[in-house]
Amino acid sequence: MAISKGFGGWYFHSQALIADAMHALTDLVSDFMTLATVSWALKPPTKMFPNGFGKVESLGSLGVSSLLLFGGLAMGLNSVEVLYTQFTGETMKIAKERKSSVLASNAVHHRIDSLTAMVALISISLSNILQGASWLDPVGGLLVSLMVIRAGWSNSRAALFELADMGIDDEMCYEIKKVAENTLKAERLAGVKPGVAGKVKSVGGIKSGQNFLVDITVALEEATVTLEDMARIEGMLREQVGEGVRGVRKVRVKFIEEGKEEVSEFVERGEEDLESESGSEAGHSHENGGECKHGEKKKEK
Structure with missing residues (x-):
């Protein structure tokens, strides 16, 4: 042709x-x-x-x-x-x-x-x-x-x-969060203590080719949650999100205590480094580690 x-x-x-x-x-x-x-x-x-x-x-x-x-x-x-x-x-x-x-x-x-x-x-x-x-x-x-x-x-x-590892869009985040919340809801209905089942705190991740590498943060209320409980929740979330959301290849689950702020995964730098970069990075925050705003679609420029 x-x-x-x-x-x-x-x-x-x-x-x-x-x-x-x-x-x-x-x-x-x-x-x-x-x-x-x-x-x-x-x-x-x-x-x-x-x-x-x-x-x-x-x-x-x-x-x-x-x-x-x-x-x-x-x-x-x-x-x-x-x-x-x-x-x-x-x-x-x-x-x-x-x-x-x-x-x-x-x-x-x-x-x-x-x-x-x-x-x-x-x-x-x-x-x-x-x-x-x-x-x-x-x-x-x-x-x-x-x-x-x-x-x-x-x-x-x-x-x-x-x-450049741009975060996944809000529509995908919403879909992942919905599946994760339904999974935890089913866990609570199964008779597990509410605090152990947990709640979805945030969802983020990146896209790699056809695959999505997902991060899910779960807030737990119960202070006596065991490693076995967390391993069970993590396994369920990985299985359900992997099957329920097309393209998800990897699911990483992080647990925090309910009522506490999520700790940034970025390594803190000295004051001199921060001052030298403040001019070039003004207005850009990484505190949420790529967390998406659920329910809101990004406007295309």
């Missing part, structure tokens, strides 16, 4: 088709990268990589989106150059010479391919129907590149956030 579009763009001097061909070529390369990284990311955890290989998928996502991003920039630059030449005295000459038709086939498994093919079809058709409108074809190529750049930037941004 990429070769056909590329040949059609070269033969008919169509920048929109050339842009679409470059996009189809990047799709082919990204498919191979995706297959390689996904198969690697699904390997079981090892002693050297206890959290698994999910970040390999994040790296693959960054590579694919970067390929898409730079490919779109290259297409856009080429279209801008051709568009510039259209307004330097050669517009009518190119309009008379251009006899182009669009190749309607496109890669069906990529979400923006249908849009790029549609833009190519409209721009090439208008450039042939309207007299002196041959400049519409490179405009179509520019629009294609902008859509590719937008998709590439969006994927790159998501991959970078994931590689």
Whole structure:
């Protein structure tokens, strides 16, 4: 498909088709990268990589989106150059010479391919129907590149956030908390003392490839809770959350006493270090260890 579009763009001097061909070529390369990284990311955890290989998928996502991003920039630059030449005295000459038709086939498994093919079809058709409108074809190529750049930037941004261990979103936190609370509720209904069953204090975690590594904090009221009680609760939460929430690969449970604040896991630094970093880290707090605000969805920028 990429070769056909590329040949059609070269033969008919169509920048929109050339842009679409470059996009189809990047799709082919990204498919191979995706297959390689996904198969690697699904390997079981090892002693050297206890959290698994999910970040390999994040790296693959960054590579694919970067390929898409730079490919779109290259297409856009080429279209801008051709568009510039259209307004330097050669517009009518190119309009008379251009006899182009669009190749309607496109890669069906990529979400923006249908849009790029549609833009190519409209721009090439208008450039042939309207007299002196041959400049519409490179405009179509520019629009294609902008859509590719937008998709590439969006994927790159998501991959970078994931590689930086950004906390899981509030919707996922809410789903995990709901399953955990139902699990503890069932434990209380089974006849266990309420203080031993505990309550969900907070939920957090990170995403690693297709996997979610979850942290659950449980508050216990009973002061005489045994290690056996905590081990039982931890096992139930791990089992129920793992089965009830799609994608959860690891569940870590932390216990605190009811009524007391959760202690930060971050190592405290000296006053000099804090003063030197106060300017660059103003307004950012890590006291909750990535705790999510349940019931609230983040607004996309």
